[in-house]
Amino acid sequence: MVLRVRAGDRQAFEGLFRAYADRLCQYTASVVRSRAVAEELVQDVFADLWTRREQWDVRTTVARYLYAAVHHRAVNQLKRRALAERWATAATPAPGEDAPAMSTRSEPVDRHVEHAEFRAALCQALDRLPERCRVTFILRRQHHLSYTETAAVMGVTLKCVERQYTKALRLLREALAAHL
């Protein structure tokens, strides 16, 4: 796939985009908290990739490469918006930004009200996690990256990922104590 894109194969490029666009947008949106910005950033990554395709050198998996690229841009975007402090400290959604739209698409079973309440509480608790914790948890749990991959994407050490992930779990457990 990489070789075909490098050789200028438009179909391979489209296939690559279609295979990853939704996931990458989801992830980026959860970092920048805006679906519109996420769409732009992901398209930027792919446009850049296409422009410089001859030099595209993936020494790791395509997925890890793409996640790392969008993560980098998303964090830069946050910095540009002078929201870097949010990255370092606790998070509250900025007013005016669209909320991280959580819907329950393709829910296989119509479950109970209690379940819906639990999910809503979980979404809220997730949203209130410190930023690094939240991103770590999302990459690992919702995008199914391994600890190693998460560390590579975020550009931090494995130990740091483990620490953040464990912290996220504990905080979620505390926040949801009433529901469990």
Next chain:
Amino acid sequence: MDDLIDLTLLERYITGETSPGETARARAWIEASPERIAEVDAYRRILNEAAAITPAGFDVDALWARLDRRTADSRAKGATTQPPKRPAPFLRYAGTTAALVVTLGLGALVGHSVDLAGRSSATRAYITGAGQRETIMLPDGTHVTLAPASTLRVLRRYGRATRDVALEGEAYFSVVHDPAHPFVVRTRNASTTDLGTNFDVRAYLGDSAVRVAVVEGSVSVRGNDRSRSGAVVLRAGDLVTVPASAGLQLTHGADVTSITAWSQGHLVFTDAPLRDVLPELSRWFDIEISAPDPQLASATLTASFRDEPVGDVLATLAGALGVQYERAGRTVTLRRPNTRHR
């Protein structure tokens, strides 16, 4: 919680990623007190629920249309016009990232990737639960759609000589053909080698036989018990079943469209006995559905379902079979009318 156990170990235990030794250690810790069992349940619920959250999807078609226009200029230039330049900052960043990590070899990152937190990398597994379906793209561009309750293991040696994957459950493969690196699906009773193609392999543990159906191109299937069966070559429309203890049974002109409809989200049953239908519905809709009455279990069903609420599925099922059902949470029992009060 007591800190005697590492929370990361517990998390990997919950998600089924521990080695046998770690599993034993986690079990011993958990079973030491009822509070710990409850605690693990609480974490399990958080983890499962978090993984099940699916934010609203993006309009990929529209995004592609925009990107297509935006990158159309460089398309005309072709692949050879640009002289190699110093990598852009973005690419340099990616380069350092790549250098930072040990390449584990493979894997698009859909599904549930299990690599024991990077410590062991023998295989990578993609796992779907009941009610889930997932499409994976392997590094060579091969697409695999996994049916609910299925596991696909991508062996570490993938791509080196052969491209080996191991399947339990059902998957639809759309393989990028490469004669130098044959694509091989290993299952309980048989292995299937791609000869350029789209095909479906089904090997749930509860099934009496492994089944392979070819939609396009051809595959070769060989029973694992070589004393009993040689390899057969299947072409489009062919279907083979491989029981544990008998030879291969080949059918030409099978209804492969219905067989693979699931990969498009359609569940199709044609004169299927209820004893086969119920495990399938249980997997698809994440319920436990049973028909204790043996006569009912042999009744046949012709119906098709899409991603619809389980209530609608049960209503359709009950209507088609003329039965009643009782539902308690995830457990559903089918009964013939009147049998309950006898």
